[in-house]
Amino acid sequence: MTLVAGVDSSTQSVKIVVCDAETGAVVRSSRAPHPEGTAVSAAAWWDAYQTAARQPGLLEGVEAIAVGGQQHGMVTLDADGGLVRDALLWNDTRSAPDATDLVDELGGPQAWADAVGTVPVASMTITKLRWLARSEPELADKVAAVVLPHDYLTWELGGRSFAPTTDRGDASGTLYFDAATNTYREDLVRRAFGRMIDLPRVAAPSEVVGHTPDGIAIAAGTGDNMAAGLGLGLEAGSAVVSLGTSGTAFARTTTPTHDPTGTVAGFADATGEFMPLVCTLNGARNLVATADVLGVTLDELARLALTAPPGSGGLVFLPFLEGERTPSLPNANGELVGLTLSSMKPANLARAAIEGVLWSLAYGVDVLRDQAGTISAITLTGGASQSEAVRRIATSVFGLPVVVTEAFESVAVGAARQAAWALSGELPTWKVPVAGRYDPTDADVAAADDLMGRYTEVLRQHFDVPALKG
Ligand SMILES: Nc1ncnc2c1ncn2[C@@H]1O[C@H](COP(=O)(O)OP(=O)(O)O)[C@@H](O)[C@H]1O
Numbered sequence: 001m002t003l004v005a006g007v008d009s010s011t012q013s014v015k016i017v018v019c020d021a022e023t024g025a026v027v028r029s030s031r032a033p034h035p036e037g038t039a040v041s042a043a044a045w046w047d048a049y050q051t052a053a054r055q056p057g058l059l060e061g062v063e064a065i066a067v068g069g070q071q072h073g074m075v076t077l078d079a080d081g082g083l084v085r086d087a088l089l090w091n092d093t094r095s096a097p098d099a100t101d102l103v104d105e106l107g108g109p110q111a112w113a114d115a116v117g118t119v120p121v122a123s124m125t126i127t128k129l130r131w132l133a134r135s136e137p138e139l140a141d142k143v144a145a146v147v148l149p150h151d152y153l154t155w156e157l158g159g160r161s162f163a164p165t166t167d168r169g170d171a172s173g174t175l176y177f178d179a180a181t182n183t184y185r186e187d188l189v190r191r192a193f194g195r196m197i198d199l200p201r202v203a204a205p206s207e208v209v210g211h212t213p214d215g216i217a218i219a220a221g222t223g224d225n226m227a228a229g230l231g232l233g234l235e236a237g238s239a240v241v242s243l244g245t246s247g248t249a250f251a252r253t254t255t256p257t258h259d260p261t262g263t264v265a266g267f268a269d270a271t272g273e274f275m276p277l278v279c280t281l282n283g284a285r286n287l288v289a290t291a292d293v294l295g296v297t298l299d300e301l302a303r304l305a306l307t308a309p310p311g312s313g314g315l316v317f318l319p320f321l322e323g324e325r326t327p328s329l330p331n332a333n334g335e336l337v338g339l340t341l342s343s344m345k346p347a348n349l350a351r352a353a354i355e356g357v358l359w360s361l362a363y364g365v366d367v368l369r370d371q372a373g374t375i376s377a378i379t380l381t382g383g384a385s386q387s388e389a390v391r392r393i394a395t396s397v398f399g400l401p402v403v404v405t406e407a408f409e410s411v412a413v414g415a416a417r418q419a420a421w422a423l424s425g426e427l428p429t430w431k432v433p434v435a436g437r438y439d440p441t442d443a444d445v446a447a448a449d450d451l452m453g454r455y456t457e458v459l460r461q462h463f464d465v466p467a468l469k470g
């Protein structure tokens, strides 16, 4: 059996899977936690990878490996390859004013949508470059190169024996890469940082970029969402909704998108096509926080939520516990609206948290449809997709068929599939372990419409969101 490995280096942890290159079946796996916080040393991710990889026999017989990594994080290297400062992560909002400045300087949101397919918000690497140049000029002076989390791990995996590489999927999240022409926009780097820096070479989707000291072929790797797309075999016409630390909704298109409202980011995927994507800062952790407040486990939260009616008795939970990126409200706090003697029940709060987190992505799917065309089903993935309540409530929030998988590390498996592609030169067809499909009833579709109306109205009343659809 030919074996390949995939790595998911995401916000909260690293996961490694070893798969049969022919079928994709996972034969071994391991994981290790990442440090908390929105500014983290990239060395800690490499340490976590090494801890997970030390599991006896894990990588035995593996012939190729690839890394899917959390997107956008700014990893700064000096001329000797040392880390200049902690990486600022995708969910670090300190560069929000820099995003506003960059949007204005280029001539507004449409100019950015035209240039690189995406309007800057604090998550994007380019805004972090500007923040660094403005806020820490002495450190900025030391920066020779900037790479993304997956680029850094790929480089370390190769024992730093080749120059850093990236792929067009992850590069498209920097906002100084134009995925329509596959070129870096050096003018935008200079605009943000004041000078040019070394950037990783953009490898082809099925390329072997180097080898580990043990002789394992290393594939290009990609962003975690792009890897999940590969792991789930995403095709045009459906969307993936991921509930990890972030919430994301993304589709696959053959042409680039350019959404000037900033809701949909015009990223590239890991196959050579495009991946329009909506991302929120508030995924699974809002559910964890709600379970904590209610003093219950995540399983109990799910059981409780399923005892409440659709609409949670009138409770509306705007899930902005970590500020928000889509819509762009970096300084927002969450809101719980509609408290009455009858609605203020633990079960309603449990369900409202799930409805709120899913609603923000249902809103995203609505806008995604405008950009990507028909979306006729949703596949759920990410840590919180294992919640029975999330799975069952999703149909009455999206009003669409919802496909769920067995417990499945879609990012790590997608990275492994890319490794198999690089090894053989053929993208293998792997079976996705689908556990079930929930088709919405007429009542679910009506509940989804009602929820969308109520949430959009509360959002409109409580926050200034000029580009709000509907
Ligand atoms: N049954 C569940 N219900 C809700 N949240 C869950 C459940 N299982 C795991 N999670 C949450 O999912 C998150 C981890 O998901 P994951 O996709 O691995 O995140 P990331 O890729 O961002 O590190 C954690 O916050 C964890 O608490």
Ligand SMILES: O=C(CO)[C@@H](O)[C@H](O)COP(=O)(O)O
Residues within 6 Å of the ligand: 010, 011, 012, 069, 070, 071, 072, 090, 123, 173, 223, 224, 225, 244, 245, 246, 247, 248, 277, 279, 283
């Ligand atoms: O910023 C984005 C997508 O644009 C996030 O989706 C990050 O890629 C982090 O992902 P998770 O750690 O939540 O999987």
